[in-house]
Amino acid sequence: MLFNSIEYLIFFPIVIFFYFLLPHKIKWAFLLAASYYFYMCWKIEYILLIIISTLIDYYAALQMAKHKKNKRRRTKFLILSLCSNLGILFGFKYFNFFNNSVHDLFNHFNIFYNVPVFDVLLPVGISFYTFQTLSYTIDVYNGKKIPERHLGYFALYVSFFPQLVAGPIERSNRLLPQFYKESKFNYEDVVHGLRLMLWGFFKKVVIADRLAYFVNTVYNSPSDFYGFQLIIATVFFAFQIFCDFSGYSDIAIGTARIMGYRLMNNFDRPYSSQFIAEFWKRWHISLSTWFRDYLYIPLGGNRVTKWRWYYNLLITFIISGLWHGANWTFIAWGLIHGIYLILGIVTDNLRNTINKKIGLIKFPNTLKYWRKLKTFSLVVFAWIFFRANNIDDAFTILKNVFTFNNESFNLSFVNKGELVISIVLIVFLEMIHFLQKDYDFNTFMKMKPQLMRWAIYIFLILSIVYIGKYNVQDFIYFQF
Amino acid sequence: MKKFIKRVIILVVVIFLIDYLFSLLLDFGRPEDYKAFIDSKLSYQKYKKETQILFIGDSHTADAFVPSEIKKLTGKNTFNYGVYHMSPVEGYFILQDLLKRSKSLEYVVLGTNPTMFNRNVTEGKYTPMFIKNYLVFLELLTVTECKNLSVITRSGKKLDLFLPMIKIFFTGHESKTVRNIKNIDRGYLENVKNYTDINDLHCKNKIYKNSKKVIPLQVEYFNKSIRLLKQNNIMVVIANPPINHMYIEDIKNTNVYKNYNFIIDSIAKNNNIEIYNQNQINKNINLINEDFLNGEHLCYTGALKNSTEFAKYFNNLFL
Structure with a gap:
């Protein structure tokens, strides 16, 4: 869904209306549903990528906290997070580019190279939400951030619709605590x-x-x-x-x-x-x-x-x-x-x-x-x-x-x-x-x-x- | 919350007010014939309860049928709702809007133009000004994938008058008129100006050369107009208004013209509708060059001859 579309002009006031109407306890669930809907308007199946990233990083961060005195184990989970996030990013965004570049290079030296092109649509905003979740796991690894235990809040941090597809790339230290604060209609x-x-x-x-x-x-x-x-x-x-x-x-x-x-x-x-x-x-x-x-x-x-x-x-x-x-x-x-x-x-x-x-x-x-x-x-x-x-x-x-x-x-x-x-x-x-x-x-x-x-x-x-x-x-x- | 709502309401009211005032200002930019054109169509509100025969189409139709002449010969109250630049898609929505307003309609004449199926689908240059029902208008914007949000405002519908308005304020000179209007007759503008140069009677429309493709949505909505009328138990006639013989010579071998004839004939046949066809031969009405404003539009004398002929045709068909 684009901000400059009729769909958003309808979506936005409805979300705001219900957001202020609902009690604080379930606001996160409503916002998460709205955010997933916002993303699925573009391509339904790609929401799975966000969910996969969310679950892996949620798990990795908890494990890192659990093993905070064991650097090796912490590093293992950091690598899990990095590999999965950057792996998805590479697969969807960079694989064809590197594949074509290698193909051109081999071709230049008359070397046979035939790895097929990965025919896939680039998931919108993938670079943004990947970097956002990466910053979270790196911060947890470095001990700068206590891992988020509420899966719902964490999922919302990854997929918060206003900044989901084109940023700003928010840091967990800034955004996550805000979800806990009760927000009421404020004129200013x-x-x-x-x-x-x-x-x-x-x-x-x-x-x-x-x-x-x-x-x-x-x-x-x-x-x-x-x-x-x-x-x-x-x-x-x-x-x-x-x-x-x-x-x-x-x-x-x-x-x-x-x-x-x-x-x-x-x-x-x-x-x-x-x-x-x-x-x-x-x-x-x-x-x-x-x-x-x-x-x-x-x-x-x-x-x-x-x-x-x-x-x-x-x-x-x-x-x-x-x-x-x-x-x-x-x-x-x-x-x-x-x-x-x-x-x-x-x-x-x-x-x-x-x-x-x-x-x-x-x-x-x-x-x-x-x-x-x-x-x-x-x-x-x-x-x-x-x-x-x-x-x-x-x-x-x-x-x-x-x-x-x-x-x-x-x-x-x-x-x-x-x-x-x-x-x-x-x-x-x-x-x-x-x-x-x-x-x-x-x-x-x-x-x-x-x-x-x-x-x-x-x-x-x-x-x-x-x-x-x-x-x-x-x-x-x-x-x- | 109250303070916010109060301020939003004030802002909206102020914006509407500014838009209204700006639209009045823009009216200064209207040349005389443009003003007459807009006023003539808006006057339908006055005749909506008594109109029995309605002409709808683009400028070809607008310039070709004189309601008072047709009323004289058929006894039916007639209104000419030809809107310049109107395409079949827009025509469908205008028709829908008019049907919601008027319950007395018995016959609708769908005017044609050889380029009508080749026009790009837009929300129209003038159409937004005439549709009163907001739901119908929103449907038009949706179908045409409206690329111009300004048409939802009063001023936005006539923003093309901005430059002429500025010109009038700075120079005092009005824009040139295309037609010399003597009188307004139920949607028809009595234009007494005819062609000035014989070349005006030849085809200059680039669409015949450049446009090869028929736009399917235009054909679909022409058919939809017919179905809409039939559902409302209104008799339908297709009318091909007269085109000058020199113009016909220029276009007769083009794909645009051939496709148009083929599509119109097929639609008429499939829907069992008669065609009043004057754009190929003009043989019954003895039109002369002086009856034309240009190759594809009649002036008043030509429209009178054409209307007489149409009334005869109508009487034979229905009365």
Whole structure:
């Protein structure tokens, strides 16, 4: 079930209505049933994967707690959890990719290789709920979390519908205790949640799905486009993916908040970052902190030799890229970001010296905007690999993007009115981000006088209704 | 909870009010003939209790049948509910809506257009403005997999008037009218303007060249309209309004036209319905080029000739 569908518009108020009506004791069962139904609307049989993951991790965690003084046994159960979760993830998401890659490699050396392709549909949200349950078992293994004994609550933690298919990837320490707290109708929470949902829907339906048409046209036949056409399509994609994914996160956080649950913030105006490292503190925060805590730091983080540090960074970002999809384009995207970070560290002193020498350091605002522009450009460049349908397309785009001729400025393939609306919407979005300063959207809205708040609500609602796009496009991050 | 509900109600009321005011503002963007078109169909409310013959179809039908002329010759109260751009799917829902409102109907004439089965299924450009019953409207949105949520609001149904409205406010110039309307006659617009260039009588519609596929849902809903009428004991006639002979020459060998004739003939045969067919020969009514607004639409003089002929045909068939 998509958030931007009629089904969800019916599902959501019914769930909320009964949620507040039911006594606290059985709320978890109702939410679990609603969450399973939410998932089964997409494909009934894949609910089994969630149930299998839930049962294995529930059992493994209890066993780890039981043998907390016996590291070997604990490790055995951790391996059980890791192998089963990552095994399912590999089987459904990565097997064909590795199989095809090995096939291509063998083919290259004229070696016969014939392992059949696993013809299966990728379970929606598998990467999200797998990582969520993995963080739980790793935390229990490390003694950071007492295992959950209530199977129902644990099952709900794995499958909580607002964040089940596209995050935020919640930590058990944050989410599980909230299920125990009795939540009643709270005006502040409901308004907060609805406000976020409204903002999320606006970003998804009005901005992201509008930009999608332009981006898809260009990226589905990249050899037909040049220069400015490709640049504008890639910049549009940067805003499309931001509005799409942060819109989803806002709807998810808002839905949970209405019921009294607080999910972690997933985006914090990432395109106003001055450095790539800062970008990763603001983009898909729940995933980047997951990789930081469960991969980067266990590898040694930055408390190792210089070269090992660079290696840790590269590995983390390559795996992060691979997490996004079984395609070389995502690996390339991760690799590029890893290289950006390493170059950032290596050239830090040099850049500071240059800034001092040319006097830019005396103009902090100019320096700030220069850095933002530079970071945004680097991020946009990397998006080429993320969005391209395959690695060949990505290189075609790289080749064509620097070709400027009469054709490269021709934007007649897109409706002029739509193009103007798209640009106006991007400016509007950035204006809101600028005005937000260091506050989140909700705090920013709360600080405004009531009349202005209402004017913004009405503007957002009417924009969604009047100029929203209703082709019911999947959220981009569903595929991960 | 009370505070929340109170505020939600206020917000909803304010939004409805803004939507209503905006819709009034958008009306400034209506060219004269557009205004006449909308008003003419909405006036059905006034005649719903007495209408006996109802014409339903798209612009071909809207421009081809003069209710007062048909009433004069048949004695039956007639209303022309031809809606520009309407497809068979939309036609079915308009019909359903009209049947819920009107109990006096005895005959329904289903007007056709050679491109009707090749049109993409949409919720329609104008149709949402005319359906009064909300359940019928929701069914239309569901069947057409509506991609435009705005049609559920008053202003959203006429958002295409936004740019003309802006133009009028800034320049004072109205958009060009397509028809010169002298009078409104029970859904029919008396258009006195005819073609300006002989080329207008030739086919310029790209659908004949580009569209090869018949859309099954359009055929299905045309059949459903017939079944709906029969269930309500209403006599049905299919009418192919006149098309200029030059236009016919241009399209007669296209797949679109051949498929259309084949489908219409089959439907008529299967349902035992008569076809009033004027789009192939025009032989009985002596239409001249000046009777046409363009190759596929009649102006008032042509519509009068066609209506006279239709009334004769109707009298022979039913009276």
